[in-house]
Amino acid sequence: MSAKPKVAIVGTGGTISSVGRGPLDLIDYSATGQVLDVNGVIARVPELALVAEIVPVPFKAIASTAMAWAEWKELVLICDRLAAEHPDLAGIVVTHGTASLEETAYFLSLTLKIPLPVVLVGAQRPASALSGDGPMNLVNAVRVAADPRARGLGALVLLNDEIQAAREVTKTSTLRLQTFRTADFGVLGQADADEICWYRKPLRRLAPDTEFDVRGLDALPRVDIAYTYAGADGAAIDAFVAAGAKGIVAAGFAPSFVTPAMAVALEAAVASGVVVALSTRAGSGRAARTTRGRNAGFIAADNLTPQKARILLSLSLAAGVTDHERIFATY
Incomplete structure (x- = not known):
């Protein structure tokens, strides 16, 4: 039996990591202030061990409304480090709040300098919710990150079984599970139960082959x-x-x-x-x-x-x- 692919999961907080007051607390869950670190998120999804060898990478358990330049640069550096420390790494997953997920994904899609797939994943319902979407989203994100066909596509976004290009996807609904959409062009593929299915590739220039290197910058122009x-x-x-x-x-x-x-x-x-x-x-x-x-x-x-x-x-x-x-x- 072949070894499972190795996938790193970088935890940044957001709804996928949040714990509300009960299983029906689907909107005001942030009032508890309880946010799981990456190890806490992984512990709630033991099925991850069925699809990959997981490398947990703690980051900051913060809402994505607080994500900005400093966190983006740090994520680039973390991805650099993971690629150097784990030459057998198949891919990287970043858990993220959905509010600014598309912006972080596009930034990474322009600035990463590693060849590994990087998949951003979030959830519309907190970790404590009845029928929460986070666990399946996370499993599918790991499956996509481990797929060799995900290389060369820039940063990807995975929610609701759909694989989206970072450049084109946007959040379109406040509460619905199918919130992330690519209006003009549609999905790149789908994470189905039996296999990862791909249907198109982005044509615009993508990381790591870009002219943008932020690793030596202290700030971005306003x-x-x-x-x-x-x-x-x-x-x-x-x-x-x-x-x-x-x-x-x-x-x-x-x-x-x-x-x-x-x-x-x-x-x-x-x-x-x-x-x-x-x-x-x-x-x-x-x-x-x-x-x-x-x-x-x-x-x-x-x-x-x-x-x-x-x-x-x-x-x-x-x-x-x-x-x-x-x-x-x-x-």
Whole structure:
């Protein structure tokens, strides 16, 4: 009988690690303040031993609302260390809260420097819930991370038996189990009970073959998001510039328009040296390249959501890139 694949599980907290007041506490469970570390999560899923040899890696048992640059960089370094310490490692799973899971996944998909699959997994119901989705999600994430076909696809997201690309997936529902969706292109594959099934591959450039290396950085350039709505003025944009923003992503009306007042403020921001990227609040489709946008010096964020466009623009600025249009066309 062949040895089971070795998979590391890095625990970062979130709903998948949370313990509520009882099996029907599905919403206000964070009020208990009880969050399991990675060993506690693994102990609740003994079935993991059926599919892999597990290497638990404690991190920070925090809500994903608290995840940001410092935690992202630390995760990159942890993945570096795991690959070096375990040459027989098949893959890495990162447990994560669903609030910002897609942002962490995209950051890792752009910045990791290891060839191993990295799969982010979360849950919509806490560890204490009746019919919690976390245990099966975790088992399937380990199965995907151990699959050699998961290599070369960037960071992946696994919930509800579905394998999604980090660049394209987004959370679409507050409470439903099928919350993570890729609106324009669909899943990469599925984790079925009998096998892991793959159907497509991402074409955009992915880690580890990227021009972004954050391991020597102390911080990322500040990039903010300005949300467009009827009657919006330029106050938020002016405030971002005053706060030191090096870039601003406009979450515009589909297919990327902003109000006249926002346009004036964004044009002034460009004139002051701030890079402005036009995205859309629609959640699907490409941001349009318009004559006015080009003339104003705005760049188009392709089909990235505003939160992911922010990450890519910040990394582009950190890398000293001047042709940001190329970056958005490449990644």
